[in-house]
Amino acid sequence: MSAAAGEHIAAAVDLVKIYQQGQARIRALDGVTVGFVRGQFTAIAGPSGSGKSTLMHCLAGLDSPTSGQVVLDGTELSGLSDRTLTRVRRDKVGFVFQSFNLLPQLTALENIALPVTLSGRRLDQDLLGHLAGVLGIGDRMAHRPGELSGGQQQRVALARALVARPAVVFADEPTGNLDSRSGTDVLDFLRRSVHDLGQTVVMVTHDPRAAACADRVLVLADGRIVDDIDAAAGADVTRALTGVGRTR
Numbered sequence: 001m002s003a004a005a006g007e008h009i010a011a012a013v014d015l016v017k018i019y020q021q022g023q024a025r026i027r028a029l030d031g032v033t034v035g036f037v038r039g040q041f042t043a044i045a046g047p048s049g050s051g052k053s054t055l056m057h058c059l060a061g062l063d064s065p066t067s068g069q070v071v072l073d074g075t076e077l078s079g080l081s082d083r084t085l086t087r088v089r090r091d092k093v094g095f096v097f098q099s100f101n102l103l104p105q106l107t108a109l110e111n112i113a114l115p116v117t118l119s120g121r122r123l124d125q126d127l128l129g130h131l132a133g134v135l136g137i138g139d140r141m142a143h144r145p146g147e148l149s150g151g152q153q154q155r156v157a158l159a160r161a162l163v164a165r166p167a168v169v170f171a172d173e174p175t176g177n178l179d180s181r182s183g184t185d186v187l188d189f190l191r192r193s194v195h196d197l198g199q200t201v202v203m204v205t206h207d208p209r210a211a212a213c214a215d216r217v218l219v220l221a222d223g224r225i226v227d228d229i230d231a232a233a234g235a236d237v238t239r240a241l242t243g244v245g246r247t248r
């Protein structure tokens with residue numbers, strides 16, 4: 001897998017994550033090996049408690065595995081100091097969360113610019129203009145999150161995640177708090193960002209319809225990958241997921 005890690009923008013090798021809760025040991029990840037190629041949209045699906053968020057958090061450097069390796073854009077994450085890990089996350093990763101996670105006191109524009117500013121880089125005005133246009137938020141830039149709808153807030157969060165041109169965008173249930181129309185817009189945008197801008201996107205979802213928008217669907221159960229569906233080749237994702245009652 002070391003060679004594979006070289007071909008992949010993100011890779012995990014034999015990841016194990018054990019949570020200790022009192023006397024109980026919960027094996028949230030049980031030996032996950034997987035690579036993500038550049039410019040692909042991958043969904044991580046599976047039932048509640050199967051380890052989707054844990055896998056995403058380990059891949060993104062938000063959590064550290066009990067054992068195993070994560071390589072993100074050529075950097076092996078294990079053993080990095082908290083400070084270095086924070087910098088790697090800031091420079092290489094864009095995040096989109098179910099709950100938007102915008103700073104309420106900042107305007108939409110300030111929220112979008114924050115990760116770039118914090119890393120000491122210049123905001124790419126052309127990309128910002130492109131993203132604002134595609135997302136339809138150009139006239140909302142001076143608004144604070146409290147003055148925006150949920151769908152608009154998530155579109156601001158998408159612009160924030162994309163404008164720094166991260167190696168990988170990780171999205172955790174990005175449509176979970178949205179009505180179906182706004183959810184569809186978010187998924188369409190993620191697809192376009194992959195196919196038009198070459199962005200790599202990894203999205204955790206329990207929704208088979210959301211997973212069906214991806215090129216590839218990894219199915220987790222009990223901390224293991226039990227299926228790897230090539231949706232780009234026309235596999236029927238909704239049927240594959242719902243047929244076996246795998247999603248919550």
Ligand SMILES: Nc1ncnc2c1ncn2[C@@H]1O[C@H](COP(=O)(O)OP(=O)(O)OP(=O)(O)O)[C@@H](O)[C@H]1O
Binds near residue numbers: 026028206
């Ligand atoms: N901080 C923690 N401490 C203890 N156990 C945890 C912790 N985080 C997750 N777990 C456990 O690890 C397992 C995997 O959790 P995880 O959140 O990764 O699953 P998931 O597939 O994302 O679930 P959901 O769809 O409900 O969000 C579960 O059994 C969960 O209870």
